[in-house]
Amino acid sequence: MATIRHEFYETDERLTLSIFDKGADPGAVKITFEPRKFTYTNGEKSLVLEPLKGQITTDACDYTVGKVKVEVRFTKTAMGRWGGLIGDSPDPLANSASSSVKTTSVKPRKNWEGITTDILASEKEKTTEEDANVGGDATLNSFFQKIYGDADEDTKRAMMKSYSESGGTTLSTNWDEVRKGKVEVKPPAGAEWKKWN
Known part of the structure; x- marks a missing residue:
């Protein structure tokens, strides 16, 4: 018989098994x-949990079959947490002193910081020739x-006019286009331009 996939969650009073x-x-x-055993069968599929981590009240247990x-x-x-489905822990009813002992299960936490570090370490660093944004503002500034x-006077004039009139949202090197009128502010997609004076 094939064992079937299952998981559980619990409160102090009940345990729900999926x-x-x-x-x-x-x-x-x-x-x-x-009291300390659960059996599930459906054709060739089965799940036997024995011994259960704690004792159950058999006539108060129930189930529903979903899709x-x-x-x-x-x-x-x-009352109390089991922290697992099966185990050799003593039956809490056999020893009244142990009925107040509660066990908890702590799931191991995912080390997201380590995963991020691994991903960043595995990525190949780009050079300024491949991507002008490498190196942050200093490299971008040196690029501009x-x-x-290296530009002629018309290109320099176009760059200065387009950058200053657009509030830093446009940088053009085409003087023939820029000299025709005021350069419009073009904020990035999803952003809204606001004047602060």
Whole structure:
């Protein structure tokens, strides 16, 4: 028989088990509740949990068969978190002193900082020839200084006029186009231009 995928979540009073058996026929599903054992069968698929981490009140447990999963609701005999489905932990009812002990399960946290560092380290650094934005404002500034320094007087005039009249949103090197009139402000897509004086 093949074991079936499952997961659970719990409160102090109940534990809900999801058994992922898509399209299960409610008439073919067989479930058995015992104080420290749970059995699920549906044709060739099965799930046996033994011994359960804690004792359950069998007549208070129930289940529903859905289209994607079978949801099983265990009612715990003793209050507290199990932290797992099966285990050899002593039955809390056998020793009244242990009934106040609660166990918790802590999921390992994803190290997003490490993942980001790994991705950035694996990326190939671009040179200023490949991307003018490499190196931040200093490199970009030197890029524009080179264009301006190597340009003729008309190109320099076009760059100065277009940049200053557009509020820094346009930089043109075409003097024939720029000299015809005032250069319009063209904010980036999704942005709105506001005058601050």
